Amino acid sequence: MTDSKTSPLDRAVEAVARSTHSKLVKRVTGLSDRMVAWLFIGPTMLLLLAINIFPLFWAIGLSFTNYRANRPNEPVEGVGLRNYERILTDPDIWIAMQTTANFVFWTILLQTVIGFGLAYLIDRKFRGHAFWTTIILVPMMLSPAVVGNFWRFLYEPQIGLFAYAVSFVSGIPPTEIEMLSNVALAPWSIIIVDTWMWSPYVMLICLAGLRSIPDYIYEAAEVDRASPIRQFLSITLPMALPFIMLAILFRGIENFKMFDMVNLLTGGGPGSTTEVASITLKREAFEKWRTGYSSAFAIILFVAVFGLANIYVKALNRVKQR
Amino acid sequence: MTKTLRAAFAGVSLLSALTVVPLVSVTAAQAEELTLCWAAWDPANALVELSKDFTTESGIDMKFEFVPWTNYADRFLNELNAKGQLCDLIIGDSQWIGGSAENGHYIKLNDFFAAEGITMDDFVPATVTGYSEWPKGTPNYWALPAMGDVVGWTYRKDWFEKPELQAEFKEKYGWDLAAPTTFEQLKQIAEFFQGREVDGKTVYGASIYTERGSEGITMGAMDVLYSYGFKYDNPDKPYDMNGFVNSDGAVAGLEFYKSLYDCCTPPGAANSYMGEGVDAFKSGQVAMHMNFAFTWPGLQKDEAVGGDKIGYFANPAGPGGDKFAQLGGQGISVVAYSSKQEAALKYIKWFANPAVQAKWWSLGGFSCLKAVVEDPGFAATQPYAQTFLDSMAIVKDFWAEPAYASLLQASQKRLHDYVVAGNGTAKEALDALVADWTETFEDEGKL
Incomplete structure (x- = not known):
């Protein structure tokens, strides 16, 4: 029995000790099982502390100072909660947060609908479905840097294929289709690319969910003469829902901290139209060199993502228990 | 060992020593190596070529670390x-x-x-103030003026000289189509x-700086604002x-810059800086080009x-x-953390x-030395030499x-928000800029 008072770490150590081969344990004479387990876990724990936990606490410390990384010789002064107060009362920060929220909302909505739709179609197991699955998965296998750069060319109003394709369909001259420089179109240009790239990922998770639904449930529904729509609403959707929610969680966290695609496509422009929180953070930290201020901003973003993700995971667990 | 053999051995040893000693000292001298850091651009290639003479004269090898402009500031x-x-030597940006x-x-x-008899009086005053002095x-x-540079304009002289375009322009605007003076x-x-067919291709009015990420739109808009009264x-x-x-x-200057962006730039030129401008001009897209x-x-x-097809004019x-x-432009400085400061000097x-x-x-x-640029024959050395001189005589620089x-990022945001995204008015953009800059100077303890 595991003592309920022991910490999760102790329990992990005990689990490793139990799973260590007995012959190996015998060879390391003079050391208890627990010590051997600690020896195995120790380096990983140290690495984790060094590259994850320590910087986090260091950043929390910096967030209460006026420290600037480009002024190593200047004295660092404590400013209390001033950085946090400034961030939370800065209208530009709130605009960036709104832009981020819009971006997260639309990309998740589109990727979930398209991803689930594709998974539903692929699950039909038609002739050549394996081939099409592979083709659909190609965008998510590409590097974001490559995707960002080639979409930038595709969006070029004078030479880009996207502008010509839209022009062919709509009759609008391609030079007027300025996806990256038009204030109304620029956010959509990023949403389109992100959706193109990551819908296959959502599809993959949804496909796993659809494949996990036992066939006998559908057979029973057919015996009960349930229509295909009723089967979809009463069996497919509820049983695939935990998987869909998991995909939403993954994509939500990823898109909340989206940087590469926005930076490559618009750089946050035109103006600040597509300036998501991560771009603002980068500018504060590495262009303005306001290290203390940007640390506070990073902590706020971390708490926001962590808090939202926790609420969401609880909802996900509730759905799974149903 | 016989005497003869001993003598032969001693002779060979002596000869070997005499051969090796100079080799060792040459190797020691050549082993000294300086690293010069700068941006990766055309003048850097010229400097590599030029520095070969330094290696020949001093025996000090030169190594170069060039970084593209987009990463230049971050990296260095x-x-x-x-x-x-x-870096032992660095050609750092004037700011x-x-x-x-x-x-x-x-x-x-x-x-x-x-100590070396180098006097700043020998250099163009604007470059000394811009690249070397602190406080201004x-x-x-803190630097020797190294690479003079200034924003100016190129134009398609061959298009400007087309008789049919000249006639149409004169009729429309009442003055001869030539390099503008205002x-x-x-x-x-x-x-x-803008949008005209020239030689069977649709062309556009001008390429101007609109880049958001580093310093582009600030360098471009300020180029206009100074002449409209901005201080x-x-x-x-x-x-x-x-x-x-x-x-x-x-405010009027910023409104003008926006109107120029709105009316007369190529489609999609919302994030254009030095490279994009050169591309637009080289590909025959634009009649004029700020750079x-x-x-x-x-x-x-x-x-x-190039050649006879291109003309130049100052702002x-x-x-x-x-x-x-x-x-x-930039000055060349010796990095305080270098262990080879003597060689760098x-x-x-x-x-x-x-x-x-x-x-x-x-x-x-682009030399900043008066002896070079004030030489009577200088203006004739290159077709753009006179424009360079005219431009260097009217320079102003950013903070x-x-x-x-922080000051630069604030201006990038406010100017791009107004000029490219069309948010608010020019007055609101500049008022916001005053507020941003005031906050920065308050943080610095200067206000």
Whole structure:
């Protein structure tokens, strides 16, 4: 029995000790099982502390100072909660947060609908479905840097294929289709690319969910003469829902901290139209060199993502228990 | 061993020693190596060529660390902040001078200049102020002016000389189609060419700076704003910006820049800087092209648009006749963290030599030495030489304060938000800029 008072770490150590081969344990004479387990876990724990936990606490410390990384010789002064107060009362920060929220909302909505739709179609197991699955998965296998750069060319109003394709369909001259420089179109240009790239990922998770639904449930529904729509609403959707929610969680966290695609496509422009929180953070930290201020901003973003993700995971667990 | 053998052995040993000693000393001298850090661009290639003479003369090898402009500031400011020893010499941007002097990244060169007889009076005054001095206007030198640069314009002389276009232009605007002398004229020309068919291709009016990420739109808009009355602060009260940054003239200048962007730039030119401008001009898209002078030697040599097809003009005048241009360029400094400062100073001494400066200009660098640029034959050396001189005579520069990065990012945001995204008015953009800059100077303890 595991003592309920022991910490999760102790329990992990005990689990490793139990799973260590007995012959190996015998060879390391003079050391208890627990010590051997600690020896195995120790380096990983140290690495984790060094590259994850320590910087986090260091950043929390910096967030209460006026420290600037480009002024190593200047004295660092404590400013209390001033950085946090400034961030939370800065209208530009709130605009960036709104832009981020819009971006997260639309990309998740589109990727979930398209991803689930594709998974539903692929699950039909038609002739050549394996081939099409592979083709659909190609965008998510590409590097974001490559995707960002080639979409930038595709969006070029004078030479880009996207502008010509839209022009062919709509009759609008391609030079007027300025996806990256038009204030109304620029956010959509990023949403389109992100959706193109990551819908296959959502599809993959949804496909796993659809494949996990036992066939006998559908057979029973057919015996009960349930229509295909009723089967979809009463069996497919509820049983695939935990998987869909998991995909939403993954994509939500990823898109909340989206940087590469926005930076490559618009750089946050035109103006600040597509300036998501991560771009603002980068500018504060590495262009303005306001290290203390940007640390506070990073902590706020971390708490926001962590808090939202926790609420969401609880909802996900509730759905799974149903 | 016999006597003969011993003598032979001693002789061979002596000969070997005599052969090896000079080799060792040559190797030791050549083993000294300096690393020079700069941006990756055409003048850097010219400097590599020029520096071969230094290696020949001194025996010191030169190694170069060139970084593209987009990463130039990030890369080298990180290096300096980390007190890194990568660079012995650095050609740092003019705006870095305040921060690099105050943070101890560069060594002060006054004593060295005095000892070597190098005087700043021998250099173009604007470049000394822009690239070497901190605090500005005081004789404290942290760099030797290395690469003069200024924003100016190129235009398609071959298009301007087409008789049918000249006639149509004269009829429409009432004056001869030629390089503009005022911004109003520049806009008329840009409007005239916008969307026009020239040689079977649709062309556009002008390529101007609109880049958001680094410094593009600030360098471009300021190029216009200066001539419309923009001032950074009250000349009698430093850092007092209200009524100077957002004066009526400055507002009119920013409105003009936006109108130029809206009416007369190629489609999709919302994030255009030096590279994009060169591409637009080289590909025959635009009639006029705003860019730093360093791009001119390359464009002059270009087969498609260079030679007789290209013309140059300095920044035109604003409505009141004032005429200013945005300073670019850099000075060369010795990095305080280098362990080879003596050799680095040797390089600076060599680089300041008039003969070297003359060769620097001939290779495509832009010398700041008066002996070179004020030579009577200088204007005839290149088709753009006179425009370079005219432009260097009217320069103004952005803040070079230690907090320049914050000041620059604020102007990038406010200017791009108004000019490209069309948010708010010019007055609101400049008022917001005053507020941002005021906050920065308050943080710096200067207000």
